[in-house]
């Protein structure tokens with residue numbers, strides 16, 4: 403394969419981040435407490451005891467970070483807005499200083515011709531709303547729609563691409579089901595209600611977006627879509643992989659694009675007395691037409707049937723081949739398979755809104771970081787994106803996760819996904835070899 407891959411004109415080459423993972427300034431300028439601010443203070447929940455209190459100090463260093471994006475030739479940047487910066491208590495009076503931060507960031511991006519893609523929710527719920535039941539409470543969906551509506555009016559077309567949620571599966575399952583993420587609740591019966599309220603809040607935000615009547619902006623949602631494979635063709639293994647695909651992928655795709663939950667999932671979870679709390683009209687709201695879908699994909703997962711897992715009756719088989727530092731198999735075709743799965747549901751424009759890898763980067767004595775494994779990973783996955791386009795998928799952009807090393811949730815600062823290395827003691831940014839690789843690839847493929 404040549405290093406010139408000929409992506410379509412206007413293709414977006416970006417990098418992605420999320421507010422809690424990079425901003426720091428956790429209690430500055432009127433920001434309210436989020437569920438992550440509270441969660442990280444529980445002993446033992448974060449691998450290295452790190453917090454996002456300072457993270458990459460992006461709140462103060464955003465201008466330098468935008469300069470790095472520009473030097474890399476990015477023409478898009480995906481970030482998230484911290485709800486508690488805008489509404490410290492979840493609703494009521496907006497916090498002007500919080501809004502001003504995003505205005506400054508967006509203005510800096512426009513000065514460099516970098517298209518902003520803003521995610522409204524990347525898991526940092528205002529703690530005040532969690533105290534009233536969080537996403538298990540239907541009322542949180544209304545509060546989200548108000549927050550979204552405020553931003554559509556305040557920032558509007560300055561953000562050409564708006565995404566409502568990032569990976570609702572992770573918020574529902576890890577946040578409320580097994581408690582590995584904030585808010586750290588362990589209640590399997592909350593998973594489907596939380597998922598339903600997240601979807602409902604998405605649909606309500608889409609309505610608010612249309613009501614704002616913006617002229618150029620578009621709205622979508624970002625889903626985690628990983629392929630799930632059976633370890634063998636044994637019917638029990640095939641059924642197990644299909645169940646996991648249902649519980650992680652189809653349970654979001656079907657409501658969004660077909661206005662219903664997958665029948666097999668309703669039956670399966672119904673037997674466990676787990677049901678989404680659907681009220682009349684909900685499914686119509688959830689399935690409002692959207693303009694694009696963001697797809698986050700990193701790997702595949704291989705499953706065998708195992709009913710010791712009471713939720714889906716499946717056990718993950720550890721990968722045989724090379725993995726990233728997250729233990730995720732390096733499987734570039736995940737891009738093609740994830741996009742093809744989505745294409746079974748919709749033909750709206752798609753973006754790979756996250757793809758990338760954590761590796762145990764070595765900083766050489768001269769300060770350089772020669773992350774050849776990350777370059778190989780990106781190269782192979784970008785080639786797969788090209789294959790998907792050749793196969794007829796309407797893919798409009800590719801965003802590396804992540805622009806800079808950052809706070810990787812329960813893994814704290816132990817996992818580094820960045821194109822740019824961050825020395826957390828000094829906040830010094832250093833380009834890894836992969837940043838130069840990405841810059842050169844963009845230069846050859848931008849028209």
Ligand code: IFM
Pocket residue numbers: 420423569698756803810811
């Ligand atoms: O860091 C996360 C991100 O917040 C959501 N998608 C997966 C990334 C890597 O785990």
